[in-house]
Structures are given as structure tokens and as C-alpha cells.
Amino acid sequence: MAATCVYLACKVEESSRKLSDIISALLYNRYNQVNHTNEKTKFQTRCRDTILYFENVLLETLCFDLTIDHPHQLIVSLAEEIKGTCTYHGRN
Numbered sequence: 001m002a003a004t005c006v007y008l009a010c011k012v013e014e015s016s017r018k019l020s021d022i023i024s025a026l027l028y029n030r031y032n033q034v035n036h037t038n039e040k041t042k043f044q045t046r047c048r049d050t051i052l053y054f055e056n057v058l059l060e061t062l063c064f065d066l067t068i069d070h071p072h073q074l075i076v077s078l079a080e081e082i083k084g085t086c087t088y089h090g091r092n
Contacts, residue, residue, distance in 0.1 A: 012068060019051060
């Protein structure tokens with residue numbers, strides 16, 4: 001599920017990564033130094049199918065609402081408010 005969330009987040013943020021890149025990262029963590037070609041192929045196929053399945057589940061759970069409100073504007077507003085409060089109390 002975590003790999004699916006990363007994959008979908010990359011799509012939403014328009015910094016798209018190929019599914020094979022996500023799977024490669026998973027493979028590196030699982031088979032980092034040992035050569036298990038047959039196992040890697042099976043794992044890669046299973047991961048691809050699982051990620052694509054859970055992508056649909058995640059999208060349905062989110063009701064396909066991928067509008068993300070980033071906290072940047074809220075933080076800027078809060079900083080301006082704090083600055084205004086400090087100026088009001090005679091501080092600069």
C-alpha cells in the first residue's frame with residue numbers, strides 16, 4: 001500500500017515516476033546484493049499487479065478527489081499574523 005501511495009502521490013504532484021522505478025526501489029530493498037533473477041521477476045510482476053490494484057482501491061476510497069491543499073499558504077498567513085501581533089505590541 002505504501003508503494004501505491006508513493007506512486008499516486010507522484011502522479012498528483014506532476015512529478016510522475018514510472019511504475020518500474022517504484023518497483024526497482026522495492027526490489028533494491030528486498031534483493032540488494034544477491035542475484036535472484038527468477039525471484040526478482042516473479043516479485044516484480046506481483047508488485048506491478050498489486051500496485052495497480054491498490055491504486056484503484058485508493059482512488060475509489062478518496063472518491064477520486066485528488067485536490068490537495070498544501071500548508072504553504074496557511075504557514076505564510078500565520079507568519080504574517082504573528083509578525084502583525086509583534087508589531088502591535090511594540091516589537092519589531
